Amino acid sequence: MSPLGFSGADFDGNRQSLHFRIGVVPVTLETAIRKLQQEYLSFYARYRVDSPENDTLVLRIKKTPLWQLGRPRYEITGKDNDAGLFPARERELLAHLEWAINWQIALYFKKYLQIHASAVQVNGKTILFPGSPGSGKTTLCAGLVIKRARYFSDEFALLNPTTLQAYPYPKALCIKEASIKVLEEFCPHVKFDRRWIKKTKGVVAFLDPWEIYDNPIAQPAQVDFVIFPTYSGNTAPELSPLSKAEMVFNLNKHALNFLDFREQGIDTLADIASSASGFRLQVGNLEHTCELILKLVGNDIQKTSAT
Amino acid sequence: MRPEQLLSRRKDLFGRELEGELILFDPLTNVTHRLNPTASFVYSCCDGRTRLEDIVEQYHEAFGVDLQISRRDVEHVINSLNRLALLDPQA
Numbered sequence: 377m378s379p380l381g382f383s384g385a386d387f388d389g390n391r392q393s394l395h396f397r398i399g400v401v402p403v404t405l406e407t408a409i410r411k412l413q414q415e416y417l418s419f420y421a422r423y424r425v426d427s428p429e430n431d432t433l434v435l436r437i438k439k440t441p442l443w444q445l446g447r448p449r450y451e452i453t454g455k456d457n458d459a460g461l462f463p464a465r466e467r468e469l470l471a472h473l474e475w476a477i478n479w480q481i482a483l484y485f486k487k488y489l490q491i492h493a494s495a496v497q498v499n500g501k502t503i504l505f506p507g508s509p510g511s512g513k514t515t516l517c518a519g520l521v522i523k524r525a526r527y528f529s530d531e532f533a534l535l536n537p538t539t540l541q542a543y544p545y546p547k548a549l550c551i552k553e554a555s556i557k558v559l560e561e562f563c564p565h566v567k568f569d570r571r572w573i574k575k576t577k578g579v580v581a582f583l584d585p586w587e588i589y590d591n592p593i594a595q596p597a598q599v600d601f602v603i604f605p606t607y608s609g610n611t612a613p614e615l616s617p618l619s620k621a622e623m624v625f626n627l628n629k630h631a632l633n634f635l636d637f638r639e640q641g642i643d644t645l646a647d648i649a650s651s652a653s654g655f656r657l658q659v660g661n662l663e664h665t666c667e668l669i670l671k672l673v674g675n676d677i678q679k680t681s682a683t
Numbered sequence: 684m685r686p687e688q689l690l691s692r693r694k695d696l697f698g699r700e701l702e703g704e705l706i707l708f709d710p711l712t713n714v715t716h717r718l719n720p721t722a723s724f725v726y727s728c729c730d731g732r733t734r735l736e737d738i739v740e741q742y743h744e745a746f747g748v749d750l751q752i753s754r755r756d757v758e759h760v761i762n763s764l765n766r767l768a769l770l771d772p773q774a
Contacts, residue, residue, distance in 0.1 A: 621704030625717040628706075635713055639697040642708045642715070646699040 395432065396423045399544035399593070400534060401485060402432035403477055409450075412437060415470045419548040419584050433480040437473060454480040470582070471574035474550060478531055481545070482632045488534035488543060489644050490632040495528035495542055496520045498673045501600040502542055504533045506630035512607035512659035515555040518583055519666045522563045526594035527585045537637060537644040541596040548582035550574075556581050562662050599648050601673065602627060603655045611660040613668045620646075623654030684735055684758055691731035691771040707769065716767060721746065725760040729770060735761075
């Protein structure tokens with residue numbers, strides 16, 4: 377209890393629970409912060425559901441009581457109050473909430489083998505772009521969705537180890553400041569009129585795939601291509617084929633919860649690699665890189681260059 | 684390395700062969716390894732019954748390189764497999 381008679385719970389007393397099912401990922405937000413509720417709903421209202429699912433990922437977001445001077449203004453916690461994030465300002469809230477949800481998925485959404493990847497579907501072919509931060513996977517994914525690819529996710533490829541299918545988690549795409557300008561030039565009708573701050577990425581904007589075109593979300597599907605991007609500046613993009621074993625080895629490096637699956641995980645990745653084509657991609661100019669991918673999917677060639 | 688030496692793979696590793704290459708998962712270290720086609724060939728020959736000089740002979744026949752180079756390649760692979768602890772040290 378504070379000297380003024382408020383406890384943390386009192387301060388958070390008008391808390392509301394909002395439930396969502398975003399693709400296959402059930403999320404529950406518990407918060408009294410109206411601004412955050414409105415911001416989240418502006419991207420995810422269409423995924424709202426009436427009641428929580430059994431395995432819903434619960435995120436609690438609250439303001440730090442005013443008497444706790446010197447502490448960050450907000451606190452985001454997940455299951456068992458772990459994975460806490462502490463945004464200092466309101467402009468950091470949504471980006472950090474998305475970040476916290478990603479952590480909760482990685483830690484607790486264990487029925488899928490999770491690959492850190494963006495994923496889209498072009499001409500009925502499912503493409504994973506596994507990559508580390510800064511590899512260009514989100515910008516490339518946004519570019520392809522602008523060119524009418526169907527969208528799975530910009531963060532997780534969720535693979536079912538039994539069916540070997542990829543499942544969607546169609547979160548709003550988190551676009552870094554440097555890529556905002558690239559995408560605005562790439563497609564002038566895509567507007568980024570709101571910005572947030574994320575500690576690890578700086579200024580970010582969110583792109584709702586439904587604002588690009590209607591019904592853009594992919595259905596669960598087998599993986600046809602696994603393409604490992606590396607950003608190399610505004611150069612000519614290039615694809616180089618990978619062996620099946622290289623594909624499995626590199627997929628394993630990007631598998632976030634591989635140790636939940638171990639031997640089964642190797643089997644899953646090897647089975648996917650057996651029927652998919654693997655490439656290393658030097659990401660360059662966005663327009664040319666998208667063209668290269670579209671050409672590849674329409675025409676599964678051994679080595680392709682946009683030059 | 685002695686020509687009559689017997690080498691054996693660890694029994695607890697989990698492996699998948701893909702187009703001549705091997706993916707091996709080590710459950711003790713949780714590390715995944717990729718062996719290229721020549722390393723996969725040598726590793727597969729390490730069955731606890733085949734002598735080193737016979738592995739060299741099989742390598743020579745499989746890849747068509749002369750015996751001296753085969754011996755050097757096989758010893759190089761075995762050293763790497765030992766360094767990565769993928770062979771049974773009791774064998």
